[in-house]
Amino acid sequence: MLRTGIVVDTRYQEHYTGRNHPERAARIGMLLALAEEYQRPGILRLEPRPATPEEIALIHDPAHHDRVAATAEKNYFAFDADTPVSAQSYATALLATGGLLTLIEAIMTREVDNGFALVRPPGHHAERNRAMGFCLFNSVAIGAQYLREKFGLTRILVMDWDLHHGNGTQQSFYADPGVLYVSTHQYPYYPGTGAAEEAGQGQGEGYTVNLPIPAGWGDGEYQELFQGVVDPICRQFDPQFVLISAGFDAHVRDPLGGMEVTEEGFGAMARTLLRIAGDHAQGRCAAILEGGYDLTGLQQSARRVLDEMGGELLAAPLPQPERRGLLPRVREVQRRHWELPKE
Numbered sequence: 137m138l139r140t141g142i143v144v145d146t147r148y149q150e151h152y153t154g155r156n157h158p159e160r161a162a163r164i165g166m167l168l169a170l171a172e173e174y175q176r177p178g179i180l181r182l183e184p185r186p187a188t189p190e191e192i193a194l195i196h197d198p199a200h201h202d203r204v205a206a207t208a209e210k211n212y213f214a215f216d217a218d219t220p221v222s223a224q225s226y227a228t229a230l231l232a233t234g235g236l237l238t239l240i241e242a243i244m245t246r247e248v249d250n251g252f253a254l255v256r257p258p259g260h261h262a263e264r265n266r267a268m269g270f271c272l273f274n275s276v277a278i279g280a281q282y283l284r285e286k287f288g289l290t291r292i293l294v295m296d297w298d299l300h301h302g303n304g305t306q307q308s309f310y311a312d313p314g315v316l317y318v319s320t321h322q323y324p325y326y327p328g329t330g331a332a333e334e335a336g337q338g339q340g341e342g343y344t345v346n347l348p349i350p351a352g353w354g355d356g357e358y359q360e361l362f363q364g365v366v367d368p369i370c371r372q373f374d375p376q377f378v379l380i381s382a383g384f385d386a387h388v389r390d391p392l393g394g395m396e397v398t399e400e401g402f403g404a405m406a407r408t409l410l411r412i413a414g415d416h417a418q419g420r421c422a423a424i425l426e427g428g429y430d431l432t433g434l435q436q437s438a439r440r441v442l443d444e445m446g447g448e449l450l451a452a453p454l455p456q457p458e459r460r461g462l463l464p465r466v467r468e469v470q471r472r473h474w475e476l477p478k479e
């Protein structure tokens with residue numbers, strides 16, 4: 137059994153978004169309950185530390201940090217219609233980013249092999265100078281940069297399977313060949329970015345891989361894309377660390393999304409990425425929670441990912457994809473940069 141770190145903390149409930157907001161404290165309640173009852177050899181609970189302002193500045197303009205910090209003096213503020221904050225939100229956001237950094241440190245020092253930071257608020261929409269889409273600080277982007285600056289790694293994979301395109305993460309590394317950003321997302325949909333043609337620029341050309349997916353696709357279609365596009369590209373990139381922006385809002389029960397992925401589908405995606413981590417990155421893989429607004433779907437999907445992280449399932453066969461040749465435009469764009477299997 138592999139050793140898996142779980143970061144979750146009651147303090148993640150303190151960011152208050154209002155009575156009817158989908159990104160709510162109850163999400164963490166479900167994940168605390170999961171962490172309490174989830175037992176297998178090798179599970180280690182890790183206590184998150186807050187990120188420092190200097191760590192936030194690995195990705196964000198210091199002025200952005202200061203704007204978020206200033207909301208700690210207000211009972212209510214809204215960065216946009218989707219992104220309200222309370223007095224505790226700044227501290228919670230620091231702890232969310234710091235939760236991932238805590239996990240990364242535990243993986244890099246071999247205290248654990250892999251792990252899952254079950255945190256809120258989410259982060260992948262946050263841009264260098266802008267909080268948006270429930271997100272204040274872009275934790276996964278900060279994590280990728282932290283791995284480079286603190287640990288000297290040069291090739292980081294960020295796989296983002298959240299329902300939504302991670303515009304902030306893409307922006308952070310768009311001209312940067314050191315971070316491969318791969319995203320599956322419902323399209324067209326919020327936030328509007330993530331077309332197949334967005335594939336990086338300058339030195340970073342080819343290092344952004346967007347798979348825009350029409351509503352209604354489920355486990356079989358995702359599996360075909362993972363095996364036919366995601367897996368070969370990630371292996372050619374040869375990552376030294378695998379980060380997963382693990383949102384569960386593509387779950388069939390989710391109220392925000394139009395996708396039909398089940399917890400089994402998320403398990404298969406995790407297995408593919410954990411195999412890549414095992415073959416290329418000494419098994420180093422850290423997932424961080426992004427979206428996921430159906431409480432049952434969220435808890436069951438997180439549990440399946442934790443099951444996969446145990447390593448016992450890694451040798452099990454993946455579901456057979458149908459090979460229908462989905463997303464031909466993605467293949468056409470990405471063939472300029474990577475070798476892809478024939479249909």
Ligand SMILES: [Zn+2]
Nearest residue numbers: 298299300427
């Ligand atoms: Zn989302």
